[in-house]
Amino acid sequence: MERTVLITGATRGIGRELAKQLTELGFRVFATGRDVELLESLKAEAGCLGAVADLSDPEQVVGLYAQAKKVLGTVDVLVNNAGLNHIKAPVVEIGLDDWELQYAVNLRAPFLLSREALRDMAERKRGHILNVISTIAKTSSPNYSIYTTMKYGLMGFTQCLIKEARETNVKVTAVYPGGTDTDFRPEVRPEYLRAESAAKMIVHCITAPDDVVVHDLTYRPLVESNF
């Protein structure tokens, strides 16, 4: 059976690989990010659909779900994958703008998209929402305070969503990847997970049998030991 999926943060890294792998499996994918050229190259390469949206703008976030639904017909799966950690600095050096940006993209956008998806999926008593968090939500690290705060927030939100969605028959998964070698950080980290591998683990959750819901998926590169 053909299935449809909306993936945020699909222009790069884990989301881009996920879009490619799911399209290959026969899913109809609606991909999104901000970078027009990267999105167009993904659409051409993978044969998927998509549109640009800036998830720091709440109106664009809500509009994105409606647009994906219109194009796909139904949204069977939502993957809240977009995220950023644009500043690694001690608390005393962090500005309000830094806080607001990470709040908007890493926490508010997945909340709004999950809300739109649950309203929609609950009516059909079918669907799957996956929130990409991070293993940082299982530990803490100096100079990562705002990123850690937003990911802890997304973890708490997702745990509540798991319980609220259960009675609607909608699956919810909290995904905790460890360090992955993507554009997420400026330096190359070949010892970390490859984006293809990180995406493959998410594909396993999405393609699990109908009678299975994976609530928590935690995976790390072997070099990661801060837990």
Ligand SMILES: NC(=O)c1ccc[n+]([C@@H]2O[C@H](COP(=O)([O-])OP(=O)(O)OC[C@H]3O[C@@H](n4cnc5c(N)ncnc54)[C@H](OP(=O)(O)O)[C@@H]3O)[C@@H](O)[C@H]2O)c1
């Ligand atoms: N890489 C890691 O080590 C790691 C570890 C654990 C968890 N994670 C999480 O995994 C997810 C994916 O990370 P990644 O490593 O694949 O990162 P990445 O390669 O940097 O890709 C991030 C994606 O998010 C999108 N994005 C960022 N800001 C956005 C905004 N304002 N509006 C719309 N889209 C926006 C980017 O799109 P544009 O560039 O087109 O705007 C891009 O497609 C994130 O939630 C991250 O926190 C990553």
